[in-house]
Amino acid sequence: MARYAKEHKQVTRQRIIEKAGQRFKQDGIDGSGISTLMSDAGLTNGAFYAHFASKDDLVAHVVADELRTQVARYGTARPGRPGLEDLVRDYLSPEHRDHPGVGCPSAALLDEIGRCEDGTKQAYTDGARAIVEEIAARLAPEDPRSARGKAIGLFTMMVGTLQLSRALSDRKFADEVLEEGVENALAFMR
Amino acid sequence: MARYAKEHKQVTRQRIIEKAGQRFKQDGIDGSGISTLMSDAGLTNGAFYAHFASKDDLVAHVVADELRTQVARYGTARPGRPGLEDLVRDYLSPEHRDHPGVGCPSAALLDEIGRCEDGTKQAYTDGARAIVEEIAARLAPEDPRSARGKAIGLFTMMVGTLQLSRALSDRKFADEVLEEGVENALAFMR
């Protein structure tokens, strides 16, 4: 009785969310229009409102999805501090800096999220908690709660460093920021 | 020969820049239209193009002005590390978090600046250099160059911490981030 497989809409919706995540991280939330987002997903603007109530609604789901994905990916690194050091080096790399579309959502969107409506901030809050816990668990596997503060510091320094490096027009300075960032993060961890 | 005092246009221009700085930090660059910016300055949109070639042109001047002002203000703190500690506590305060319009331009706009055209990034780069030098001079008055890396780390952690606190919908968590941020920053300094 139906034209599509019953999962079809869910699949489409997920594709919209994932493509929108890339686009937002590249061009910003305000900088990405509905038409562009839908065309990224291989659809036209008209189909958008069959999937989401509004752009804000999409943004909240994208933020949640992005953070969930990030936490899942971080969970696959080798365990404990060595894995965390890998993550730091990977995070503060020129590749990550130069490809925001497939990178950390916080580095790309954090200040814009701070200006979003509450639904989006709520989604971000949940994700941020999970990230902090993931980092804390690696800093102090035996007592993660004791490392919460340090985990927050490490995370914020990484995000700020990547953002700063992206905002600099002088490549030498931008590279220096990343290199010092790795030093600083590793020093701060210990 | 002229209707206004010869400085009049300069004064108006400066007023536009300063008001635009506040507006950008509150609503974002993409989130602020020319009409709003001009009405903030007590003018109408039509007068804009007598002062700036384009919105991008304004943005670059605003970024330069904001960073210049920030560096000047930081220069007035008491000298050396004690002054730096004051700045850290002031920076990572709920007041600063809750009033982005009169706060740090980096915390409010850094990721958006990373997506701006080169003129704006250049303006930001100059300002960032000055800030790093100001911090380094306080960390190691006798040899600022040796403290450059640490200054970068301190600055990025402060920016990231404030952004994170602003993006959280849970006030308790947001406050925790600020408090841990002060601890982390002071620990990192020494």
Add this chain to the structure above:
DNA sequence: TCTATGGTCTGACGTTCGTAATATTATGGT
């Protein structure tokens, strides 16, 4: 096999808002 169903998507539209540009008016020092 054929057809009716109904979920999904298309594409055009209205309205609002954006940047940008131009024409016009108000002003006040010389």
Add this chain to the structure above:
DNA sequence: ACCATAATATTACGAACGTCAGACCATAGA
């Protein structure tokens, strides 16, 4: 009174969000 200047008001044009009627077509059921 003149007239250079700065601001206003108006216009153009595109892009934004959101809406809608209808096209499309895979599949269930005859």
